[in-house]
Amino acid sequence: MLSPAEWTALVASLVVGARAVVIGLPLAVATAWLLARAQFRGRALLDALVHAPLVLPPVVVGYVLLLTFGVQGPVGRWLDSVFGARLVFTSAGASLAAGVMAFPIMVRAVRLSIEAIDPGLELAARSLGAGRLDRFFSITLPLAMPGVIAAAIVGFAACLGEFGAVITFAANVPGETQTLPLAIYSALQTPGGEAAALRLALLSLSIALAALLLADWLGRRARRWTARP
Amino acid sequence: MIDFDAGIARGDFRVDAAFAATAGTTTALFGASGAGKSTLLGLLAGALRPDRGRIAIDGELVADAASGLHRPLEQRRIAWVFQDGRLFPHLSVARNLDYGLARRPRGTPVRFARERVLEVLGLAPLLERWPHSLSGGERQRVAIGRALLAQPRLLLLDEPLASLDAPRRLEILGFLERARREFPLPMVYVTHSLAEVLRIADRMVLLERGRVVGAGAPATLTGRVDTPLLAGRADAGALLLARVQAHDADGSATRLDLGGLTLMTPRLDAAPGSEVRAYVLASEVMIATEAPRGLSVRNVLPATVLKLADRPDRTVLIELSCAGQQLLAAVSRGAVAELGLRAGSEVFALVKTVAIDAPAGGRMMLEA
Numbered sequence: 001m002l003s004p005a006e007w008t009a010l011v012a013s014l015v016v017g018a019r020a021v022v023i024g025l026p027l028a029v030a031t032a033w034l035l036a037r038a039q040f041r042g043r044a045l046l047d048a049l050v051h052a053p054l055v056l057p058p059v060v061v062g063y064v065l066l067l068t069f070g071v072q073g074p075v076g077r078w079l080d081s082v083f084g085a086r087l088v089f090t091s092a093g094a095s096l097a098a099g100v101m102a103f104p105i106m107v108r109a110v111r112l113s114i115e116a117i118d119p120g121l122e123l124a125a126r127s128l129g130a131g132r133l134d135r136f137f138s139i140t141l142p143l144a145m146p147g148v149i150a151a152a153i154v155g156f157a158a159c160l161g162e163f164g165a166v167i168t169f170a171a172n173v174p175g176e177t178q179t180l181p182l183a184i185y186s187a188l189q190t191p192g193g194e195a196a197a198l199r200l201a202l203l204s205l206s207i208a209l210a211a212l213l214l215a216d217w218l219g220r221r222a223r224r225w226t227a228r229p
Numbered sequence: 230m231i232d233f234d235a236g237i238a239r240g241d242f243r244v245d246a247a248f249a250a251t252a253g254t255t256t257a258l259f260g261a262s263g264a265g266k267s268t269l270l271g272l273l274a275g276a277l278r279p280d281r282g283r284i285a286i287d288g289e290l291v292a293d294a295a296s297g298l299h300r301p302l303e304q305r306r307i308a309w310v311f312q313d314g315r316l317f318p319h320l321s322v323a324r325n326l327d328y329g330l331a332r333r334p335r336g337t338p339v340r341f342a343r344e345r346v347l348e349v350l351g352l353a354p355l356l357e358r359w360p361h362s363l364s365g366g367e368r369q370r371v372a373i374g375r376a377l378l379a380q381p382r383l384l385l386l387d388e389p390l391a392s393l394d395a396p397r398r399l400e401i402l403g404f405l406e407r408a409r410r411e412f413p414l415p416m417v418y419v420t421h422s423l424a425e426v427l428r429i430a431d432r433m434v435l436l437e438r439g440r441v442v443g444a445g446a447p448a449t450l451t452g453r454v455d456t457p458l459l460a461g462r463a464d465a466g467a468l469l470l471a472r473v474q475a476h477d478a479d480g481s482a483t484r485l486d487l488g489g490l491t492l493m494t495p496r497l498d499a500a501p502g503s504e505v506r507a508y509v510l511a512s513e514v515m516i517a518t519e520a521p522r523g524l525s526v527r528n529v530l531p532a533t534v535l536k537l538a539d540r541p542d543r544t545v546l547i548e549l550s551c552a553g554q555q556l557l558a559a560v561s562r563g564a565v566a567e568l569g570l571r572a573g574s575e576v577f578a579l580v581k582t583v584a585i586d587a588p589a590g591g592r593m594m595l596e597a
Contacts, residue, residue, distance in 0.1 A: 120315050126302045127274060127309035128329030128379045138328075142319045 009183035017159035020099030032110035054104045062168025094170040094177040098159035106151040113147025146222035153215035180204045235282030244268040244439035250415040257426040258419045260436030266419045275302035308376030312388040314368040316360035323356040329379025341377045350374045366397035386418045452555030454538035454548045466510040473499045489552040493527045511557035515579040528580035
């Protein structure tokens with residue numbers, strides 16, 4: 001049904017999305033916890049930075065990443081000299097771009113579920129001798145699990161769909177950074193590629209729908225698990 | 230042993246108090262809402278930082294405004310039982326109970342063994358259950374057990390009965406009394422319910438507008454016309470520590486011995502010799518200047534008027550001494566004038582009914 005090139009795009013998409021979520025989710029959980037529970041200077045700034053990709057044009061995000069992580073960028077040069085690693089035009093770079101774009105969505109889902117937890121439970125845990133990290137892992141994280149699961153799935157779906165930031169930062173390299181939307185774009189640029197574009201679009205649609213349904217189902221299961229009267 | 234002498238400003242309101250609580254005793258912090266009870270609790274537990282004074286637990290300073298010392302709540306080993314239980318919804322009852330036990334500081338001996346706590350609080354049948362399937366009373370029992378198993382140096386009970394209905398309150402009070410007998414640690418019990426104080430407290434600290442306005446044993450603070458917070462209440466009265474003397478042959482009444490004074494009550498389900506707390510409401514005591522005849526009231530006690538105090542509701546509260554015990558009577562102003570009552574008058578106190586607290590049978594007025 002799919003051509004080898006289309007399979008390659010699908011696999012590249014899944015790899016890019018999975019890597020972005022595996023690395024981005026723990027960061028999103030930590031950020032969500034900071035924003036929901038911690039009091040510190042610069043909280044408003046962190047909040048704004050996290051949400052910036054939602055309101056910036058994706059191409060701007062990609063360009064900022066290029067300036068920072070590009071071969072001439074400060075972080076990019078450091079990564080190159082210390083690890084010999086380059087992000088630009090690589091699958092890892094596509095993950096970075098997609099992950100940054102999906103980050104606010106993931107943070108938001110986790111933060112809402114942390115904010116829904118009764119702070120009194122954390123106070124009770126304190127009185128029973130649980131320190132901050134202990135409380136986070138024994139009380140906050142398990143109770144926020146519905147949100148964390150939702151964040152993972154919706155974040156993954158968002159990574160698969162990211163176009164502007166990925167193409168700006170990681171370019172359109174088949175088998176590396178050419179994810180489904182980039183493949184659709186390329187197909188549309190190719191004479192007679194409409195059928196391939198339609199197939200890829202339907203594929204994107206079914207992955208997105210499956211992800212949303214899965215998130216909903218898991219969320220309901222998790223809520224039953226942590227049910228409160 | 231708790232030594233508390235600290236204060237904190239909360240906006241334009243100051244809470245400042247000093248009190249001590251010893252092992253095996255229950256100290257009630259009593260006052261209306263807004264009197265500063267929760268703030269005191271926050272200071273004691275470490276959720277708030279005092280701007281004056283110091284707090285010590287078992288001789289160890291946990292807060293000192295002068296030096297800035299402030300041990301966080303999780304290091305104070307104060308177990309806190311909340312009004313709403315606050316069981317962890319994602320953990321079974323067994324794992325809720327073990328939460329604090331597993332987190333006690335290394336080397337802390339288990340003074341309150343799991344088996345004993347399960348037995349005293351009747352928790353064994355609940356172990357496999359989940360918090361959302363428990364009734365309100367069961368939830369509070371688990372919360373008390375979880376707190377005790379953390380091997381705390383102090384048990385804080387923050388209005389633990391406030392969200393329960395009257396029968397459940399009696400039930401939980403019974404469990405708390407058993408726990409107090411079995412597990413010797415100081416308990417601080419915060420409440421605005423006089424009935425709960427009368428039933429469980431060994432000492433009470435009266436709080437009003439952030440200040441301590443009285444402290445002492447309930448039996449000393451009640452039965453007086455000048456105790457703030459208490460004398461003005463519609464349910465003012467005298468708490469008497471009594472012993473069951475005997476039951477009447479026909480089984481209709483019980484005699485209580487109050488050290489030289491005998492009170493008759495409707496039959497109590499308590500063995501002769503057992504100790505009970507009796508609360509005599511001022512509104513249930515009448516005064517006669519001559520020994521009455523032909524009355525259904527069976528408790529007619531010779532007494533001396535000690536003090537009289539006008540109350541805002543146009544009654545006069547009269548402090549009586551009878552056979553060494555204090556009693557209160559609430560009488561209308563007209564009656565006081567008509568009978569010519571004043572300090573020193575020799576009268577008879579007619580006690581209609583007595584609220585009794587006994588382990589089985591008898592109940593304190595526990596509805597309010």
